[in-house]
Amino acid sequence: MSTDLRKRARAAVRDGPRPDLGERPRAELKNSESDNDLKVVENSGFLAVSAALVGVISYACTLLMANMLGTGDYTRFAAAAMVLGIVGIVANALVPLPLSHVVAVHPRSTEERRNGMAFSVFVSCLAGMAAAIIAGGMTWALANPSLAAAVALASFVIFVTNATAGWLQGELRFTWYAVATIGEVVLRLVVSLLVIVMAWGAVGAVLGFVVGCAAMLVVPPSFYRDLRWRPGVLFEKWRWAETSDIALVLCVVSVLVGIDVVVVGFLDNGSADAAGFQALATIAKGPVYVAAGSAMVAFPLLRKPGAKVSEVLGASFASFGQLVVVAFAIIATAPPVMAGLVVPVKYHGSLGLLPWLAASGLGYAVLMVLSTVLLAMRAYRRCQIGLAVASVLVIGGLWIGWQLNAVAGMAIGSAAGAVMSGLVLAVLARPIVADAGSGQGFAKFVLLGLALVAALALFALLQAAVWLVMAGVSGVAVLAHQKDLLPHRNDFKIPRWLRAGGMAPRSGRRALGSKTMQQTQPVNPLLRRTPQEFPKPAKYWADVYAAEGRP
Numbered sequence: 001m002s003t004d005l006r007k008r009a010r011a012a013v014r015d016g017p018r019p020d021l022g023e024r025p026r027a028e029l030k031n032s033e034s035d036n037d038l039k040v041v042e043n044s045g046f047l048a049v050s051a052a053l054v055g056v057i058s059y060a061c062t063l064l065m066a067n068m069l070g071t072g073d074y075t076r077f078a079a080a081a082m083v084l085g086i087v088g089i090v091a092n093a094l095v096p097l098p099l100s101h102v103v104a105v106h107p108r109s110t111e112e113r114r115n116g117m118a119f120s121v122f123v124s125c126l127a128g129m130a131a132a133i134i135a136g137g138m139t140w141a142l143a144n145p146s147l148a149a150a151v152a153l154a155s156f157v158i159f160v161t162n163a164t165a166g167w168l169q170g171e172l173r174f175t176w177y178a179v180a181t182i183g184e185v186v187l188r189l190v191v192s193l194l195v196i197v198m199a200w201g202a203v204g205a206v207l208g209f210v211v212g213c214a215a216m217l218v219v220p221p222s223f224y225r226d227l228r229w230r231p232g233v234l235f236e237k238w239r240w241a242e243t244s245d246i247a248l249v250l251c252v253v254s255v256l257v258g259i260d261v262v263v264v265g266f267l268d269n270g271s272a273d274a275a276g277f278q279a280l281a282t283i284a285k286g287p288v289y290v291a292a293g294s295a296m297v298a299f300p301l302l303r304k305p306g307a308k309v310s311e312v313l314g315a316s317f318a319s320f321g322q323l324v325v326v327a328f329a330i331i332a333t334a335p336p337v338m339a340g341l342v343v344p345v346k347y348h349g350s351l352g353l354l355p356w357l358a359a360s361g362l363g364y365a366v367l368m369v370l371s372t373v374l375l376a377m378r379a380y381r382r383c384q385i386g387l388a389v390a391s392v393l394v395i396g397g398l399w400i401g402w403q404l405n406a407v408a409g410m411a412i413g414s415a416a417g418a419v420m421s422g423l424v425l426a427v428l429a430r431p432i433v434a435d436a437g438s439g440q441g442f443a444k445f446v447l448l449g450l451a452l453v454a455a456l457a458l459f460a461l462l463q464a465a466v467w468l469v470m471a472g473v474s475g476v477a478v479l480a481h482q483k484d485l486l487p488h489r490n491d492f493k494i495p496r497w498l499r500a501g502g503m504a505p506r507s508g509r510r511a512l513g514s515k516t517m518q519q520t521q522p523v524n525p526l527l528r529r530t531p532q533e534f535p536k537p538a539k540y541w542a543d544v545y546a547a548e549g550r551p
Helices: 003-015 036-068 071-094 096-105 111-142 145-170 174-198 201-217 221-225 231-235 237-267 272-284 286-303 309-332 345-376 380-435 442-462 464-482 514-520 537-548
Strands: none
Touching: 036 071, 036 174, 036 286, 071 096, 071 111, 071 145, 071 201, 071 237, 096 111, 096 145, 096 237, 096 286, 111 145, 111 231, 111 237, 145 174, 145 201, 145 286, 174 201, 174 286, 237 272, 237 345, 237 380, 272 345, 272 380, 286 309, 286 345, 309 345, 309 442, 309 464, 345 380, 442 464
């Protein structure tokens, strides 16, 4: 490129029109030390395990309160916890994903990242104040003013701390995020023990939510360095449009995932069958934890400028498929003697519903992952149509099941509605997924999954101890496979990339063949060659400068 041409190009960039405040700025390419797409598989599994651990500790907190608080205090605490659960659903839908997009596509210390973070924090505070007023008012109508004040404070804190969760997701700091969420429930457990020892009652138990949320504020200093006071971002319409699109979808998905527990309690309030359904449905939502982990990893990676869409989708779907099939197989085939260890004795009569509830959990997991992928690909219309159909199918399945066979019928109706909803969204998402080149080897994967379910079901009938061993081996094996620790070929077709600098992963896997090597190595966008074909450093930088028009 000649000197005059370079000068004219620079002048055009310098003197060109600046974007209007109402116009969405373009994403910027971020310089990263390593290819973050390498972490898709291992982070999905890690987040799924951490989410399951969070669920176990939360369940332990609930059981502790149920057994140690008086009947009146526990009733008030349960009502407050239900209100805070709804607040958490709305907060998770409104704040983290829009912020993770901004953080993923704009480097640190840039104006657009600071604008996006300011917008998210403002939205968190405004929505938190609204939630505090509404949730506190609802609680005041059911309990005393002190409990209402505790619920209002907890609602505000839940919203505010979700901004840090979105930042961690956008920065792809999933290990930090997992540790923070685990720390949150551990702090809640500690406060629960103090509540029992100090006899603080329901108010103290609710304050455990406030103390636990403090763990999410412990983030790297770079988060706080990019915070700015910029109220003008609240008047940028495109930010509200994108936030509302994402929040609407995630709110609908969250409501569909939990509607069966709420409806069965409303229709058959106080019965042992309804309580057993609710207890088992909470356990059967295990596949949803897997979906949450996979979706959390995939969203910011798909929104990154220059993202390798086919590779990210392929790795995310493969990781999700492995984890969700193993989780479903273990939950659906659990023998009564094993399931009875985690379910109170008075609910053992409902254990026969577990396979149906596990199937509904599988359907909800597919629904969550596909809706998040469609959001990441900005296929809003397909996502909204799919969720509208899913709402009809899920609610219709629950209503028909209740009319036919009360609580047992609702379990079957929930499974049918959830699975059909997942299939509908899969059909709608197929053109986008197929264009990205994902879905290869699906038939083989389905056969392997069916074989695993059949084997575990057979062992569950024959010998519970053997089933326990097989279930443990299956879970450990899939996690080890995703960590690249097994000394065999990649039978599940998860894309594996070489690490930065052309070094192969340090594992026991056999070296890939030349054809596979060419398919899986990252290609330099300037030279269109694999790392092994790079010329000497001096020639390489000369080509880079020539491609950029630099002298």
